[in-house]
Amino acid sequence: MDFLSSMGLFIGSLLSNTLASLSGGGAGLIQFPLLIFLGLPFAIALATHKVASVALGLGAALKHVRAGTLDWTLTIYVILAGMVGVIAGANLILFIPGRVAEALLGVLILGLGIYSLTKSSLGQDTQPRHRDLAGMVIGGIGLAAIGVLNGSLTAGTGLFVTLFLIRWFGFDYKQAVALTLVSVGLFWNGIGAVTMYVAGAEIYWPWIPVLLAGSLLGGYLGAHLATQKSNRLIKRCFEVLTFLIGFKLLLGM
Template sequence: MDWINTFALFLGSLLANTLASLSGGGAGLLQFPLLIFFGLPFSVALATHKIASVALGLGAAYAHIKHKSFSVGVAVYLIFVGSIGVVIGANIVLLIPEDLAQKMLGIMILALGIYSRLKKQLGQEEVQSHRDPLGWFIGGIGLMLIGVINGSLTAGSGLLVTLFLVRWFGYSYKQAVALTMLCVGLFWNGIGGIAVAQAGAPIYWPWLPVLLLGSFLGGSLGAYLTTRYSNKVIKTCFEVLTFAVGVKLLV
């Protein structure tokens, strides 16, 4: 690409990952279609996006660790149960018709966005719930299933994790986004990226440095904004992204 298109790709990646880091997911909404728009075939765009998305988690994790936005124990729990699902998802992705799976996921994410919009006080304050052994066990199963989605589809799993943490465990949106960006953005996506590379999926290496830079800076900027804005603002960003991602997956 010439320098103008390269700069446009960087800006698109920066915007996509800033919004994702602020809302708790949805980077694939812009970055993945952007790669296809610039001429990459579907499979190449998918593999390249998955590798680049790891930098989103790295940038966001750095900012959230610096501000101590989450519990280390809960983060380890999320990484463990979700990673099991990611590995399963990476191995069964070829068994699921992609169009059907994406439409079902789109309906689910739209429903979650509508639910969050109707529940005005959801995630505004931390209200501890289901944090006993049974609650953690059931929650682990739910997160494992979301991990399967993460391992097999291109977008949406981070948004599911964010709302699951808010609704099931009673975290505020700020806490949920911080946990999602560390666990899903860095570790789940990292495992997914390794699985994609080991499967021999084609990665377009010339564009990767630009995407990694945009993803890292976007992740860092979004995480910084999360510490500055209220739960109400973050909740609104989450709902806008869920509507956009849901419609994109359906249409």
């Protein structure tokens, strides 16, 4: 890869991961199509993107740990709840054509944006609920289902986790984004990348250093902005990303 292509890859990775870290998901909106545009086949681009996305979670984790915004008990719960779904999804995607699934996912993500847009008070304040045993079990099943999508598809599933944590458990946007970025960005994506590699997916290692640098820096920068900005601004960023990703997946651009 020449210098200009490397810089384009770094800037694209930095931009997509900064937005994802601020909003709670969606790094694949820019980064994954960019890998395909630069010449990688779909399966290789997907596996390479999964590996790079781990650095997004690491960058966000570094900032949120320093800021003290993480509840580690709940973080471990989200990681474990989605783990089985991620592994299943990462194996399924190697055998199932993804176009129809991506279009359906696009419709669902658009629905998330519309729902958030019509609920002005959503995620603005913490309102703890469903923290009893039954609520945690049902919540775990929901997170496992989202984990299947995370393991098998390219973009937007972190947004599902963000809104699920807000709607089911009563987190505000800042808390939900922090939980999502560490649980999904670092651990779910890491598990998915390892599973795909073991199952035979090829990773294009020469581009990984540039992608890791952009993802790590973008994850940290987005998490910094998330701790500084209001829940309302983060909600608006979330909504913008849901519409962009939803239309992209639906139209197949």
